[in-house]
Amino acid sequence: MYERLADKLKTTSALKWFPGHGAEESWIAEVEEELGFSLPPSYRWWLVHYGNARLNGGNILTVSAPEHREYDDSDLLYIHRLNKAEDWWVSRFPNRMDLFVPDSDELYFFDTSSRNEQGEFPIMCYDLMNDLIDTYAVTFAEFLERLIDERT
Template sequence: MTSLNDLEQLIAEYSGNGVEFGNSSSDLSPTDERVAETESKIGCKLPPSYLWFVKNYGGGHVYGEEIFAIYPVLSDLSVGDIAYQTKAEREQGFVGSSAVVICSNDFGETFYFDTSARDNEGEYPVFVKAGATEKKYADSFAGFLYKRISDPEA
């Protein structure tokens, strides 16, 4: 599993060079109440590495691809919010009820947590879906983020 220390170093190395994240004092850094509300809306606990990310960076982009965050207030305008995106993708039938959408891109790929497969650390595997094809992309959110930053073609 990708360590958060390794991920933090990689983020620092690529910051401003394809990686645009906020910081822990960002307006997007969620409160515990917003985390709980989001978990209630999506129907599961969020994994520790994702919570580490949103608490430390708020959200942001990797090579132009938005990593969905937890917005301070959920509304119809919160299109970059993880609960908003997950609800929309589920309602449209693009992902199943155990999927939590974390990113999508212009190539028609959707990345999501498979919440039916939680490991001992509370992490979920990340899958990528393009059309009808789905495959495992990473063992955790930290692994997903590390791979998107270090090897964007993967």
């Protein structure tokens, strides 16, 4: 199902990932329970098979072991909790769940207000300099492929 992405991950030098650090299903289930919804299928696939990656000085957020979640700034739920604690963030971005915050003037997030028929959330790119938000990809798999293609 994700063969093209897996092939790109084997050959890319743009994205740094470390084999054997995938998330366990129980960790993902715990995150989904707290969030109140299922994570997108292609993101779940990524979490189980790869789990982590760095690109342009930033981490593509992952699901960490529960015992590390309270201080792991690459954990999706940890970052989501921090964001939700900010009143301005909740009022301006109620359906935003950060996914990738590179060392640049943009950030990428899941728009949890809509799902496609495969259960995927669109990934939005927030241009911080111009205060613009545009759709970057319709699935997490497409998001990763596009990041790799743009940086290869």
